[in-house]
Amino acid sequence: MASANKEVLFGLYDDEEILLTAVQRAKDDHLDIMDVYSPFPIHGLDPIMGLKESRLHQAGFIYGSMGTLTAFLFMSWVFTRDWPVIFGGKPYWSVPAFIPITFELTVLFCAIGMVVTFYTICGLGPGVEAKTLDDRITDDKFCIAFDTVGQSSSEIDKLKSFFSSTGASEVKTKVL
Amino acid sequence: MSHAVVSPIREPLITGNKTYHQITEDLCAPTEKAPGGAWVIAFMLSLMCMTFGVFCILWTIWFGIGSWNLNRTIGWGWDITNFVWWIGIGHAGTLISAILLLFRQKWRTGVNRAAEAMTIFAVMCAALFPGIHVGRMWVVFFFFPYPNTRGPLWVNFNSPLLWDLFAISTYFTVSLLFWYTGLVPDFATVRDRAKGIRKKIYGFLSFGWTGSAKHWQRWESLSLILAGIATPLVLSVHTIVSFDFATSVIPGWHTTIFPPYFVAGAIFSGFAMVLTLMLITRKVLHLEDYITIEHIESMNKVILATGSIVGVAYLTELFVAWYSQYPYEQFAFFNRAVGPYYWSYWGMMACNVITPQLFWSRKMRRSIFWTFLLSIVVNIGMWFERFVIIATTLARDYLPSSWSYYVPTWVEIGIFIGTIGIFFVLYLLFTRVAPVVAIAEIKSILKTGGNQYVGPNATHHHHHDHGHSDHGVQHAFQKGGDHAGTHDAAIAAAPIAPVVKEAVAEKEVEKVEAKSNDFDAAGNFIGKKDDLTKVEGIGPKVQEHLNNAGIFTWAQLANTEVSKIKSVLEAQGGVYARMVPGTWPEQAKMAHEGRWDELQKWQDELDGGV
Numbered sequence: 001m002a003s004a005n006k007e008v009l010f011g012l013y014d015d016e017e018i019l020l021t022a023v024q025r026a027k028d029d030h031l032d033i034m035d036v037y038s039p040f041p042i043h044g045l046d047p048i049m050g051l052k053e054s055r056l057h058q059a060g061f062i063y064g065s066m067g068t069l070t071a072f073l074f075m076s077w078v079f080t081r082d083w084p085v086i087f088g089g090k091p092y093w094s095v096p097a098f099i100p101i102t103f104e105l106t107v108l109f110c111a112i113g114m115v116v117t118f119y120t121i122c123g124l125g126p127g128v129e130a131k132t133l134d135d136r137i138t139d140d141k142f143c144i145a146f147d148t149v150g151q152s153s154s155e156i157d158k159l160k161s162f163f164s165s166t167g168a169s170e171v172k173t174k175v176l
Numbered sequence: 177m178s179h180a181v182v183s184p185i186r187e188p189l190i191t192g193n194k195t196y197h198q199i200t201e202d203l204c205a206p207t208e209k210a211p212g213g214a215w216v217i218a219f220m221l222s223l224m225c226m227t228f229g230v231f232c233i234l235w236t237i238w239f240g241i242g243s244w245n246l247n248r249t250i251g252w253g254w255d256i257t258n259f260v261w262w263i264g265i266g267h268a269g270t271l272i273s274a275i276l277l278l279f280r281q282k283w284r285t286g287v288n289r290a291a292e293a294m295t296i297f298a299v300m301c302a303a304l305f306p307g308i309h310v311g312r313m314w315v316v317f318f319f320f321p322y323p324n325t326r327g328p329l330w331v332n333f334n335s336p337l338l339w340d341l342f343a344i345s346t347y348f349t350v351s352l353l354f355w356y357t358g359l360v361p362d363f364a365t366v367r368d369r370a371k372g373i374r375k376k377i378y379g380f381l382s383f384g385w386t387g388s389a390k391h392w393q394r395w396e397s398l399s400l401i402l403a404g405i406a407t408p409l410v411l412s413v414h415t416i417v418s419f420d421f422a423t424s425v426i427p428g429w430h431t432t433i434f435p436p437y438f439v440a441g442a443i444f445s446g447f448a449m450v451l452t453l454m455l456i457t458r459k460v461l462h463l464e465d466y467i468t469i470e471h472i473e474s475m476n477k478v479i480l481a482t483g484s485i486v487g488v489a490y491l492t493e494l495f496v497a498w499y500s501q502y503p504y505e506q507f508a509f510f511n512r513a514v515g516p517y518y519w520s521y522w523g524m525m526a527c528n529v530i531t532p533q534l535f536w537s538r539k540m541r542r543s544i545f546w547t548f549l550l551s552i553v554v555n556i557g558m559w560f561e562r563f564v565i566i567a568t569t570l571a572r573d574y575l576p577s578s579w580s581y582y583v584p585t586w587v588e589i590g591i592f593i594g595t596i597g598i599f600f601v602l603y604l605l606f607t608r609v610a611p612v613v614a615i616a617e618i619k620s621i622l623k624t625g626g627n628q629y630v631g632p633n634a635t636h637h638h639h640h641d642h643g644h645s646d647h648g649v650q651h652a653f654q655k656g657g658d659h660a661g662t663h664d665a666a667i668a669a670a671p672i673a674p675v676v677k678e679a680v681a682e683k684e685v686e687k688v689e690a691k692s693n694d695f696d697a698a699g700n701f702i703g704k705k706d707d708l709t710k711v712e713g714i715g716p717k718v719q720e721h722l723n724n725a726g727i728f729t730w731a732q733l734a735n736t737e738v739s740k741i742k743s744v745l746e747a748q749g750g751v752y753a754r755m756v757p758g759t760w761p762e763q764a765k766m767a768h769e770g771r772w773d774e775l776q777k778w779q780d781e782l783d784g785g786v
Contacts, residue, residue, distance in 0.1 A: 017717045021750030039196065039365070040620040041392040049389055054397040064405070075333045078321075087334045097334040100416055104342040107405045111350040115357060118398045119383065122391045124360070128384030135368040137387050138361070140196035166750075 006176040008034065009159055010133050010145040011168030016042045019142040022166035023048050031162060037133065037143040060114040067109025071102040131176050188627035189283050192465035196619050203611045204366055206461045211608055214460060222600035229594005232587045233308055241311045244588040249580035250570045254588045255309040257562040258595060262302035263417055264558060267410055268446025269295025270351055274406035282625055283474045285617040286467045290457060291450045292355040297602040299348045301595040336419035343416040350409060354402045360385050361616045414442040421565065428508030428569040437489035441558060444482035447475050448554035453603065455548045457612060466613045469542050476541040479554065483532035490529060508569055516581055517568035520560045527557020629716055706730045711763040712779045721748055733764035
């Protein structure tokens with residue numbers, strides 16, 4: 001997770017295609033990118049950056065299954081153990097009638113679970129202060145950031161020349 | 177990459193040659209300006225309706241539902257009619273954002289945000305009615321299964337009315353989560369432009385969003401799964417609403433056709449309401465570039481399709497009533513058509529079945545006036561449908577001695593007007609607080625939906641006007657210190673001048689020889705440029721590089737050797753250097769000779785132009 005007081009050297013690009021080329025170059029040059037920021041999701045970026053596929057959907061499956069079990073087992077318990085009542089001459093354990101609520105709770109648990117997980121693992125939530133490098137990243141700039149803590153000046157120069165040779169329109173530093 | 181194959185016949189979904197920044201400006205503008213006079217008047221009017229509605233609800237709670245004129249025979253009147261009507265309207269948002277996302281329909285990006293907001297507000301209006309129609313609103317928590325002191329006696333999990341409670345609560349929650357998750361990046365955009373107290377508020381609303389690559393990846397994964405589960409959900413909700421009727425023993429209600437027929441009707445009415453609202457919104461907020469005639473036509477096609485399904489369902493009901501030889505069923509439909517409420521039946525038929533057929537005409541589908549008019553007509557027709565199903569069926573039950581007629585009182589009408597007020601108050605507030613069109617999603621389709629990239633007038637001008645700055649090198653050179661005044665320490669971009677020179681020199685070398693009268697004396701191309709991106713493998717960026725190398729037409733490209741193209745690409749480095757242009761001259765030849773069918777067929781076989 002993010003440690004306090006990172007010194008970040010970042011370059012801003014004007015187009016996602018230029019950024020993609022630059023990220024590819026950084027990978028070829030074995031430069032260690034801290035993060036890439038963009039105003040919208042860029043397709044094709046994850047594999048170049050070496051980001052693994054998110055496992056959020058697996059979590060979603062587990063939450064959904066919990067919903068299924070909760071609903072079905074609860075209704076079964078209520079109508080066979082806790083307070084059996086005959087409705088319309090049907091058996092106590094009338095499985096088909098349980099399907100709609102079981103389905104709804106599956107969806108509900110899956111959605112709530114995934115959304116809560118998403119905000120938790122991203123470290124986002126109401127009142128969280130945004131660590132923005134530049135205000136235009138949510139507008140029309142595409143950003144590659146390097147963590148320069150403990151880097152020698154020659155390494156930093158190498159990063160700067162990387163930015164200029166890949167077409168960054170601006171290069172800046174910021175302490176996060 | 178940008179080399180998505182875009183059909184040449186697709187109309188653009190974003191017009192006005194927008195840049196990313198222009199999109200931000202346009203879509204944030206309504207949240208940053210003081211509202212105009214029309215908005216204020218509409219808001220006051222809605223607020224008045226809402227206040228009157230609240231008064232009528234209090235009246236109902238004080239005097240009981242007897243104040244609605246309901247009687248022993250007609251137990252459900254306007255209340256459940258309104259409930260089903262609002263729930264139906266609430267179906268378009270999730271359909272647009274979920275089902276159209278799964279089907280990769282890019283036009284949804286122009287309308288999904290507003291439609292989702294509409295869904296949430298409509299479901300809130302709908303949920304009000306089951307709450308108040310029970311009369312004793314203060315014990316409405318009896319609906320929910322909770323550990324209680326009555327045995328414990330649980331709610332009846334076998335009842336469709338309880339399924340409905342679960343369906344609607346789930347639908348509301350999931351829609352809200354989906355909508356808000358989509359809003360977070362856009363709130364961040366508004367935050368980063370705002371100052372003072374607004375920055376604080378939007379900072380809170382945007383949850384600390386930065387646009388990190390990993391966050392975007394998870395955000396997309398989340399959106400896709402939410403869309404995946406919301407799709408069966410939206411179908412289940414109106415299916416379960418239809419079960420409220422279909423599982424009963426009332427002739428005219430207990431038909432197996434109800435679930436699909438209700439779902440189609442819900443989408444039908446939902447799209448009508450989306451159109452009613454969007455046509456006004458796009459005009460008032462100047463969003464014509466984002467909600468184009470193309471969007472309107474697409475929605476009208478959905479209205480036509482679902483309206484026809486509803487029409488077939490009406491006729492099927494009549495046929496089955498006749499074919500079943502079941503007199504009670506037959507009487508129910510006979511009564512609807514020629515009984516005391518015949519006017520609502522024929523109003524329904526006219527509004528839902530006959531008038532939407534006008535949309536078979538392309539002219540009608542693309543006419544703002546007719547679309548607006550018909551969207552209102554459908555809204556009215558779908559209200560009639562629910563009234564026909566509920567009130568007119570109940571009015572003539574098994575015992576002629578208990579037959580009855582029902583006219584709503586001012587209280588019941590007032591509550592309906594009140595929900596319209598609530599709906600518009602919330603919607604109008606939404607248009608001032610949040611971007612009405614999803615900013616990030618619009619940006620992500622710009623290069624496959626912008627009119628400078630696709631459609632008949634595509635020019636492929638790149639968004640920085642001096643299109644010669646590949647890789648933005650020149651751009652960096654020019655703008656180096658422009659933003660030195662920002663809070664960050666701007667570093668003078670390292671020595672870049674040599675790089676620029678090098679790039680320019682390489683282009684000079686690669687300039688393909690000029691011939692014919694397409695060039696002026698100075699050797700600049702003045703002829704008609706062709707759209708090189710018709711060649712699979714060439715995107716807008718590559719086209720620019722080719723243009724810079726002097727290749728502007730299909731004919732030129734066809735006459736250029738593969739090795740030459742390769743060296744143009746290699747001069748650009750990066751991903752371009754690794755491209756394989758082997759088929760490009762041959763593809764360009766077909767384009768030049770107008771052999772589109774052949775080219776299309778070949779491109780279907782090609783993978784990325786290789």
